[in-house]
Amino acid sequence: MSRIASVLLPLPLPEAFDYAEPEGMALALGDQVAAPLGPNLLRGVVVGLREAAGGNRALKPVQGRLEEAALPASTLEFVQWAARYAVDAPGQPLAIALRGARAPKPKPLRVIEPTGRAPVRPTPARTRVLTAVGAGAASGAALARLAGVSAGVVKALIDEGVLALRTAAPQLGFDAPDAARAGAALNASQAAAAAELRAMARAGGFQVALLDGVTGSGKTEVYLESVAAALAADPEAQALILLPEIALTQAVIDRVAARFGAAPGEWHSDVVPPARRRVWEGVIGGGCRIVVGARSALFLPFRRLKLIVVDEEHDASFKQEEGFIYHARDMAVARGKIEAALVVLASATPSLETLRNAETGRYRWLTLADRHGAARLPAIDLVDLRETPPEPGRWLSPPLVTAMGETLAAGEQTLLFLNRRGYAPLVLCRACGERMTAPDTDSWLVEHRYSGRLVCHLTGFSMPKPTQCPHCGVRDSLISIGPGVERVEEEARQLFPEARIAVFSSDTAFDAREGKRLIEAMAAGEIDILVATQAAAKGHNFPKLTLVGVVDADLGLRGGDLRAAERTYQLLAQATGRAGRRERPGRALLQTYAPDHPVMQALQVQDRDAFVAAEMAEREAAGLPPFGRLAAVIASDVDAARLDTFMRRMAEAAPNAPGVEVYGPADAPLGLVRGRRRKRFLVRADRGVDLSAYMAAWRARVRPPGALRLSIDMDPYSFL
Numbered sequence: 001m002s003r004i005a006s007v008l009l010p011l012p013l014p015e016a017f018d019y020a021e022p023e024g025m026a027l028a029l030g031d032q033v034a035a036p037l038g039p040n041l042l043r044g045v046v047v048g049l050r051e052a053a054g055g056n057r058a059l060k061p062v063q064g065r066l067e068e069a070a071l072p073a074s075t076l077e078f079v080q081w082a083a084r085y086a087v088d089a090p091g092q093p094l095a096i097a098l099r100g101a102r103a104p105k106p107k108p109l110r111v112i113e114p115t116g117r118a119p120v121r122p123t124p125a126r127t128r129v130l131t132a133v134g135a136g137a138a139s140g141a142a143l144a145r146l147a148g149v150s151a152g153v154v155k156a157l158i159d160e161g162v163l164a165l166r167t168a169a170p171q172l173g174f175d176a177p178d179a180a181r182a183g184a185a186l187n188a189s190q191a192a193a194a195a196e197l198r199a200m201a202r203a204g205g206f207q208v209a210l211l212d213g214v215t216g217s218g219k220t221e222v223y224l225e226s227v228a229a230a231l232a233a234d235p236e237a238q239a240l241i242l243l244p245e246i247a248l249t250q251a252v253i254d255r256v257a258a259r260f261g262a263a264p265g266e267w268h269s270d271v272v273p274p275a276r277r278r279v280w281e282g283v284i285g286g287g288c289r290i291v292v293g294a295r296s297a298l299f300l301p302f303r304r305l306k307l308i309v310v311d312e313e314h315d316a317s318f319k320q321e322e323g324f325i326y327h328a329r330d331m332a333v334a335r336g337k338i339e340a341a342l343v344v345l346a347s348a349t350p351s352l353e354t355l356r357n358a359e360t361g362r363y364r365w366l367t368l369a370d371r372h373g374a375a376r377l378p379a380i381d382l383v384d385l386r387e388t389p390p391e392p393g394r395w396l397s398p399p400l401v402t403a404m405g406e407t408l409a410a411g412e413q414t415l416l417f418l419n420r421r422g423y424a425p426l427v428l429c430r431a432c433g434e435r436m437t438a439p440d441t442d443s444w445l446v447e448h449r450y451s452g453r454l455v456c457h458l459t460g461f462s463m464p465k466p467t468q469c470p471h472c473g474v475r476d477s478l479i480s481i482g483p484g485v486e487r488v489e490e491e492a493r494q495l496f497p498e499a500r501i502a503v504f505s506s507d508t509a510f511d512a513r514e515g516k517r518l519i520e521a522m523a524a525g526e527i528d529i530l531v532a533t534q535a536a537a538k539g540h541n542f543p544k545l546t547l548v549g550v551v552d553a554d555l556g557l558r559g560g561d562l563r564a565a566e567r568t569y570q571l572l573a574q575a576t577g578r579a580g581r582r583e584r585p586g587r588a589l590l591q592t593y594a595p596d597h598p599v600m601q602a603l604q605v606q607d608r609d610a611f612v613a614a615e616m617a618e619r620e621a622a623g624l625p626p627f628g629r630l631a632a633v634i635a636s637d638v639d640a641a642r643l644d645t646f647m648r649r650m651a652e653a654a655p656n657a658p659g660v661e662v663y664g665p666a667d668a669p670l671g672l673v674r675g676r677r678r679k680r681f682l683v684r685a686d687r688g689v690d691l692s693a694y695m696a697a698w699r700a701r702v703r704p705p706g707a708l709r710l711s712i713d714m715d716p717y718s719f720l
């Protein structure tokens with residue numbers, strides 16, 4: 001009897017396609033195959049096999065099985081579950097799961113090495129080559145460049161047998177982590193939390209724990225104990241540690257390597273393709289037992305995933321907003337359930353969603369009350385900008401400047417936190433009032449002085465800063481409004497010319513290596529004042545940092561999305577939490593125009609519980625998360641009239657369901673992006689409603705015109 005293989009392709013298609021299984025191919029579920037689609041051959045995954053009662057001749061055959069290993073059943077189940085939850089095509093998460101399979105294999109390494117033979121004539125040029133050879137040049141030309149000699153010198157040394165070109169096999173496997181190695185000696189509250197986590201890991205099965213501890217309480221030390229326990233309990237178990245920022249992965253990778261004596265697999269968008277391929281093979285083969293990565297690591301095809309740690313679980317960076325839209329923390333819990341794994345969510349400022357689950361007993365709630373050792377939480381003071389404003393055109397208030405001077409004099413470090421890249425968030429014309437905006441997009445152009453350009457942070461559009469106003473033509477009339485990190489750096493340099501000052505933002509820490517370099521320089525005390533966006537405000541330990549200045553504490557409160565207060569609280573608690581590690585007491589100064597705002601009050605007295613209780617009560621009254629559920633529909637089209645018509649039709653098509661309210665259509669706050677008009681619906685539902693099913697039913701009732709883009713965002717975090 002012939003069989004039909006249902007093959008899922010990593011494309012945004014609504015379902016898997018049927019193909020004929022060629023005679024003798026003996027396909028199995030999860031197999032990766034080459035499948036024809038139109039004129040192309042595509043990589044796909046077998047997700048169904050059935051006998052073809054009437055034969056399978058009418059179908060195109062699968063072309064062949066690919067050499068890469070079959071996806072584990074649990075990975076396939078997770079991919080399909082994730083797509084259903086997100087109301088998206090299963091090919092979308094599948095594409096993420098297959099990213100490493102499509103990357104090129106690591107290539108053999110070519111290195112030039114000394115053979116040990118001495119050169120016949122040791123000229124200065126030859127000596128330079130022999131000194132430079134240790135750097136590991138991969139070709140004669142590279143070595144010549146390194147040594148500053150002509151290629152002929154290197155060639156002569158190779159011909160003479162002094163140097164040899166060798167090919168080394170690339171490192172493919174992973175060293176086995178040693179789970180029995182001793183970790184740090186834990187303090188009492190760490191030991192209690194670690195004992196619970198170890199017991200949960202040993203017991204096996206799906207469970208979720210919240211590891212709730214103030215910054216510096218040793219959460220990392222404690223969750224590494226759960227990794228050790230999971231690895232020790234099962235010789236094939238694998239563990240995944242998810243972090244919200246690439247910049248944070250490096251420090252955790254180093255700590256994992258130190259704790260287990262073996263480097264973990266590293267997975268994020270800055271990892272080069274052959275290295276990704278190595279991790280992907282290690283994960284599916286089982287040899288890679290610990291992965292440290294950013295959110296997409298959650299879709300790796302683990303063979304035996306027994307533990308998922310989501311560090312800084314409250315962080316909004318876990319939400320992927322483009323392409324396949326998902327929240328990696330929520331998806332981690334779902335994957336944990338499918339894999340029967342332990343999930344550990346760690347944070348000093350847990351999300352209200354997670355706190356609610358802990359309060360109701362769905363998650364085990366483990367707390368670390370104090371900082372480790374002698375370290376104390378910083379004292380937090382509010383600087384009322386109405387009373388002590390900075391000088392005109394400046395951004396640092398007198399109390400903050402005084403504190404910075406004292407910190408510098410004591411040989412300690414300051415972190416100035418401002419969550420705004422560039423020099424100024426707005427450029428306008430003094431003559432005609434024109435605001436510089438991106439063409440075809442509703443957003444201001446941000447001035448970047450390092451590059452001399454005006455940049456749209458939404459679309460990446462940029463242009464040189466014009467010398468005259470493009471609207472009225474007046475020369476030298478463009479002025480910069482408001483501060484970004486570059487402008488605060490400029491002010492700090494004017495105030496403290498002798499200080500060593502650096503900026504940390506995605507512009508200066510443009511990749512993982514550069515970010516690591518800056519973090520290490522800060523940790524080593526080579527920087528006196530670091531002006532940083534949120535990328536450096538989280539997770540790091542800077543032993544000599546004793547002052548955190550928050551330049552604009554009110555920034556996150558503007559804009560009014562549902563989580564504005566929660567996010568501001570979390571971000572500022574994280575940022576101020578950088579101060580005062582080790583024995584040095586720290587302090588934090590928050591510059592604000594709203595010192596009476598509940599967020600500022602809660603931060604000052606460091607009363608998280610009071611803040612959370614007030615915020616929970618508001619959410620509960622409004623039926624908002626975590627007490628209700630939200631979904632958004634975002635549609636965009638170059639043709640505004642066509643968009644309007646479609647959105648009206650979509651509004652009429654909304655199914656009636658108890659406990660579900662549909663708001664909209666409304667113009668999106670960002671009404672125009674890249675020439676496309678944007679409109680939104682917001683849907684609120686009671687907790688018990690299967691909102692994914694509702695959204696899928698709604699989506700199925702409408703057929704958007706071809707040029708219109710429609711996306712569904714479950715649990716939206718952005719309301720733009």
Ligand code: ADP
Pocket residue numbers: 184185186187190213214215216217218219220221222372539541
């Ligand atoms: P968190 O993740 O809660 O911010 P970390 O695990 O990074 O805290 O710990 C903060 C600092 O304290 C780190 O430098 C860490 O090495 C140190 N530390 C925490 N617990 C211990 C311990 N039991 N023994 C020694 N050092 C510790």
